[in-house]
Amino acid sequence: MYGWTGxxxxxxxxxGTCERREIPTEILHAYLGGRGLGVRLMRDYFRLDPFDPQxxxxxxxxxxxxxxxxxxxxxxxxxxxxxxxxxxxxxxxxRFAWRLKGAGLDVVFVTGKSxxxxxxxxDGDRAEILAAGEHWGKGVKETVAxxxxxxxxxxxxxxxxNGVLFANIMMGEGxxxxxxxxxxxxxxxxxxxxxxxxxxxxGVANRERFDAAxxxxxxxxxxxxxxxxxxxxxxxxxxALVDLMAQRRMAPTENFKSTFFALSAxxxxxxxxxxxxxxxxxxxxxxxxxxxxxxxxEPLPEYETVNHFGALxxxxxxxxxxxxxxxxxxxxxxxxxxxxxxxxxGEARGRFPDPAEVDRLLSDMAFRRGDGELLCQGSxxxxxxxxxxxxxxSVKSLELPAYDPRGAxxxxxxxxxxxxxxxxxxxxxxxxxxxRKPVPTDRFSFSGKARIIKIAEDVxxxxxxxxxxxxxxxxxxxxxxxELLSAVTGVEYCPESLKAIGERIYLTERFYNCxxxxxxxxxxxxxxxxxxxxxAGEGIEIPPLDRAxxxxxxxKYYRIRGLSPDGTFxxxxxxxxxx
Amino acid sequence: MRDxxxxxxxxxxxxxxxxxxxxxxxxxxxxxxxxGSPELAKLAGGTLSRLNSLALVAARPSLPFAExxxxxAGKGETFILPQDTETRTFLHDIPFLRREDLAGDPAPELAxxxxxxxxxxxxxxxxxxxxxxxxxxxxxxxxSVFHSTFVKYLQDLLTDGFKLPGEREAFESFSKQWLKPLSxxxxxxxxxISLDKEEILHEIERVGRYTVERGLVDSFFGNIxxxxxxxxxxxxxxxSLDELKGCIDPVPTxxxxxxxxxxxxxxxxxxxxxxxxxARVILHGxxxxxxxxxxxxxxxxxxxxxxxWKECPHVRDLGGTPVVAGEIGAGGxxxxxxxxxxxxxxxxxxxxxxxxxxxDGFGEAFRTMVEVENFCREEYFRQLETxx
Numbered sequence: 001m002y003g004w005t006g007x008x009x010x011x012x013x014x015x016g017t018c019e020r021r022e023i024p025t026e027i028l029h030a031y032l033g034g035r036g037l038g039v040r041l042m043r044d045y046f047r048l049d050p051f052d053p054q055x056x057x058x059x060x061x062x063x064x065x066x067x068x069x070x071x072x073x074x075x076x077x078x079x080x081x082x083x084x085x086x087x088x089x090x091x092x093x094x095r096f097a098w099r100l101k102g103a104g105l106d107v108v109f110v111t112g113k114s115x116x117x118x119x120x121x122x123d124g125d126r127a128e129i130l131a132a133g134e135h136w137g138k139g140v141k142e143t144v145a146x147x148x149x150x151x152x153x154x155x156x157x158x159x160x161x162n163g164v165l166f167a168n169i170m171m172g173e174g175x176x177x178x179x180x181x182x183x184x185x186x187x188x189x190x191x192x193x194x195x196x197x198x199x200x201x202x203g204v205a206n207r208e209r210f211d212a213a214x215x216x217x218x219x220x221x222x223x224x225x226x227x228x229x230x231x232x233x234x235x236x237x238x239x240a241l242v243d244l245m246a247q248r249r250m251a252p253t254e255n256f257k258s259t260f261f262a263l264s265a266x267x268x269x270x271x272x273x274x275x276x277x278x279x280x281x282x283x284x285x286x287x288x289x290x291x292x293x294x295x296x297x298e299p300l301p302e303y304e305t306v307n308h309f310g311a312l313x314x315x316x317x318x319x320x321x322x323x324x325x326x327x328x329x330x331x332x333x334x335x336x337x338x339x340x341x342x343x344x345x346g347e348a349r350g351r352f353p354d355p356a357e358v359d360r361l362l363s364d365m366a367f368r369r370g371d372g373e374l375l376c377q378g379s380x381x382x383x384x385x386x387x388x389x390x391x392x393x394s395v396k397s398l399e400l401p402a403y404d405p406r407g408a409x410x411x412x413x414x415x416x417x418x419x420x421x422x423x424x425x426x427x428x429x430x431x432x433x434x435x436r437k438p439v440p441t442d443r444f445s446f447s448g449k450a451r452i453i454k455i456a457e458d459v460x461x462x463x464x465x466x467x468x469x470x471x472x473x474x475x476x477x478x479x480x481x482x483e484l485l486s487a488v489t490g491v492e493y494c495p496e497s498l499k500a501i502g503e504r505i506y507l508t509e510r511f512y513n514c515x516x517x518x519x520x521x522x523x524x525x526x527x528x529x530x531x532x533x534x535x536a537g538e539g540i541e542i543p544p545l546d547r548a549x550x551x552x553x554x555x556k557y558y559r560i561r562g563l564s565p566d567g568t569f570x571x572x573x574x575x576x577x578x579x
Numbered sequence: 580m581r582d583x584x585x586x587x588x589x590x591x592x593x594x595x596x597x598x599x600x601x602x603x604x605x606x607x608x609x610x611x612x613x614x615g616s617p618e619l620a621k622l623a624g625g626t627l628s629r630l631n632s633l634a635l636v637a638a639r640p641s642l643p644f645a646e647x648x649x650x651x652a653g654k655g656e657t658f659i660l661p662q663d664t665e666t667r668t669f670l671h672d673i674p675f676l677r678r679e680d681l682a683g684d685p686a687p688e689l690a691x692x693x694x695x696x697x698x699x700x701x702x703x704x705x706x707x708x709x710x711x712x713x714x715x716x717x718x719x720x721x722x723s724v725f726h727s728t729f730v731k732y733l734q735d736l737l738t739d740g741f742k743l744p745g746e747r748e749a750f751e752s753f754s755k756q757w758l759k760p761l762s763x764x765x766x767x768x769x770x771x772i773s774l775d776k777e778e779i780l781h782e783i784e785r786v787g788r789y790t791v792e793r794g795l796v797d798s799f800f801g802n803i804x805x806x807x808x809x810x811x812x813x814x815x816x817x818x819s820l821d822e823l824k825g826c827i828d829p830v831p832t833x834x835x836x837x838x839x840x841x842x843x844x845x846x847x848x849x850x851x852x853x854x855x856x857x858a859r860v861i862l863h864g865x866x867x868x869x870x871x872x873x874x875x876x877x878x879x880x881x882x883x884x885x886x887x888w889k890e891c892p893h894v895r896d897l898g899g900t901p902v903v904a905g906e907i908g909a910g911g912x913x914x915x916x917x918x919x920x921x922x923x924x925x926x927x928x929x930x931x932x933x934x935x936x937x938x939d940g941f942g943e944a945f946r947t948m949v950e951v952e953n954f955c956r957e958e959y960f961r962q963l964e965t966x967x
Binding site for chain 1 (some may be wrong): 630632633669694815816836838847906
């Protein structure tokens with residue numbers, strides 16, 4: 001078999017056993033890897049509580065991982081989110097995925113709960129569960145440093161150990177498995193870290209075809225101003241978006257009360273380069289190298305993070321923002337949810353936190369002390385507890401990222417149709433509504449957006465299953481990645497067949513969510529967006545969203561998806577018909 | 580959606596790439612609609628309904644070149660491989676179906692092919708192109724296939740001459756009727772463009788329209804810029820040159836802001852050209868004869884370089900305009916054009932298009948582009964005649 005290894009490492013932390021198992025080839029062909037494979041493997045478990053010991057925590061790489069396919073040294077982590085209650089996956093880069101594939105594995109499937117803190121150590125064919133006593137309670141940096149002799153490390157920090165609902169799993173290189181709190185799921189199992197060492201080589205079925213497809217991808221990267229343009233993400237990282245979002249009047253500010261922050265230039269891409277000496281870093285083998293690090297090698301914040309610790313909390317001090325980012329990484333907190341929760345808390349009490357208070361509250365969150373006991377539950381629960389539920393700027397309890405939906409109507413729709421809550425990456429309409437890729441669409445129009453969002457969700461589910469980076473698709477398309485996949489695996493794929501796989505994955509996720517009680521009532525944006533305008537300027541008006549038009553488009557989306565008007569499945573046996 | 584369909588049917592008529600009465604566009608939101616020629620609309624709808632995409636154009640091109648390419652293709656061949664950079668980069672190859680492949684309903688087979696590629700040529704039917712997320716995208720892909728087949732057919736004629744019955748007559752009809760004299764006559768330009776933002780934006784928008792109306796681009800791509808003090812005003816990536824209002828980015832020359840992340844992929848080339856030449860404006864288009872002629876090289880047989888379009892280090896000459904190789908965007912184009920464009924005010928990029936300068940305003944840049952294209956057109960016909 002080319003591309004895949006066909007092997008799953010089944011780890012039962014309750015019994016302390018590790019066992020290599022075969023993955024049926026037809027499942028690999030039908031779900032690819034990463035998100036799709038992980039979601040398929042959740043079929044018998046999706047109704048379990050996220051903290052049930054039997055709830056799996058799945059790490060899955062894709063068939064392109066281990067080759068020099070651009071941006072493919074990634075994995076997906078899949079489980080059920082304790083923050084949102086939905087099925088959850090997150091794609092992450094670094095070196096861990098590459099090494100995992102090198103160890104001959106497509107999947108690590110962790111179930112059960114250990115009696116004491118442990119580390120799972122994988123080294124080639126061997127896997128063992130080691131006592132982690134001395135690492136428990138330690139920050140991410142110290143844990144990674146202590147374990148680096150065992151290869152690549154992914155670990156939780158205090159936030160994951162203490163069950164913070166938006167705790168991350170941190171990759172040793174500074175990448176994160178973020179947003180939905182899978183760090184808390186890992187902590188609930190008393191699994192402090194996973195280490196992996198592997199030197200195996202991923203076979204490529206047709207090298208000549210692969211090289212041609214790779215050259216096509218690279219040519220499109222070079223043709224994309226967003227990727228390799230002199231103002232693009234290879235140069236400035238995602239903070240390249242700070243100036244653009246300010247100009248487009250859609251940078252969420254002070255808990256989304258406004259959409260323009262006059263001091264955002266303080267933490268723009270050029271400002272970070274100048275102030276922090278930003279240098280290029282990135283995932284293993286990635287030609288883009290969009291991550292940036294300080295001169296001392298400290299990971300620098302992404303766009304979402306600078307906006308949310310910046311404008312969203314009314315903070316303009318770049319160094320305070322960088323410090324908050326570093327603290328989140330060390331504690332294992334998701335930066336978007338942490339900052340957005342602080343913002344909701346700030347508006348509710350009538351005062352946004354200053355930089356010093358941010359630092360204190362982040363620590364309190366991770367260790368669940370003082371106000372942190374409430375804040376660690378995320379903005380929806382915080383706002384409800386404070387009697388102001390409307391102040392949580394979230395969808396399905398997932399805090400919204402740094403693209404105001406009043407400034408991009410496809411984004412508004414995609415926030416509610418996302419199967420993991422208010423996330424920008426499921427359909428990623430910012431790509432066409434703002435960045436004009438592959439072609440521009442009118443950001444202030446709902447026309448056609450239901451179909452566009454549906455198609456993009458299918459595409460991105462396939463991308464997350466390859467597993468490739470979404471940024472690659474600011475230049476390339478499934479045409480080129482389908483070629484890469486066919487060349488690597490020897491199995492023929494094309495854009496249309498990949499979209500069909502994406503649709504299967506997407507509907508499976510939606511089915512799981514519906515089975516757990518989600519329906520149209522949960523596909524909701526916060527009221528603020530229908531009632532309050534954003535910040536006008538430079539000839540741009542940001543009016544409130546038209547609720548009737550939004551609902552009309554949502555109903556179109558349900559029809560296109562084959563769902564009922566309530567957003568649910570008419571066929572209870574839907575899953576049984578899938579591979 | 581219907582307004583979009585009407586708009587792009589109008590554009591296909593305006594650019595004369597499709598035959599009136601032989602155009603259809605289908606689009607699907609929660610329902611599928613298809614407009615235009617009934618037979619083609621049925622085919623468009625039937626094909627699109629099988630695809631996870633939003634729109635599809637089915638039209639009979641106004642020139643028979645795509646048909647001729649199929650007829651000239653060897654038995655067993657199933658696709659056309661474009662040689663020009665733009666279509667090579669974005670289309671890769673163009674599959675085709677022969678008449679004999681069309682037993683029964685062709686929609687399933689068309690959907691299969693369009694599941695892998697952006698456009699398909701169907702003998703006796705026309706060009707079918709898909710748009711993944713917009714009607715505009717389907718139009719662009721139709722236009723790219725039209726451009727690509729135009730360029731390749733004319734290239735092939737220079738190499739192999741006429742081979743099929745009726746080919747010569749059709750070509751004569753093309754050269755005498757379809758092809759119109761190209762000039763800048765009747766167009767108005769600001770002689771010396773000021774630093775005033777509104778004047779610059781207005782002039783860029785106007786020149787963008789001229790560029791499309793005079794056929795100096797494929798679909799509507801190319802890019803335009805003007806330098807003004809510490810700013811470069813440049814058309815955005817994927818912007819229709821005939822609809823530039825609101826699609827021009829002001830980019831600081833010192834990169835102190837990244838709002839220009841949405842600027843044309845050729846921003847770097849424009850910046851370096853300004854630095855190198857001191858020009859005020861730059862115009863970049865894809866005029867067809869310049870693209871064709873830039874790919875002719877009498878040293879191909881003895882040259883070791885095979886990827887001429889990106890690797891050729893030589894500066895060749897077409898009527899006083901330098902010709903260089905180089906990939907688009909962050910590829911070699913931005914390195915090779917700036918050093919050579921200053922002397923003549925124009926440069927041709929191998930298989931790609933033409934850059935021209937205006938030292939004071941767009942009039943000079945536009946007229947230069949017209950002159951370059953007219954030279955290439957005349958040279959093409961001269962060489963074809965010589966060969967004949």
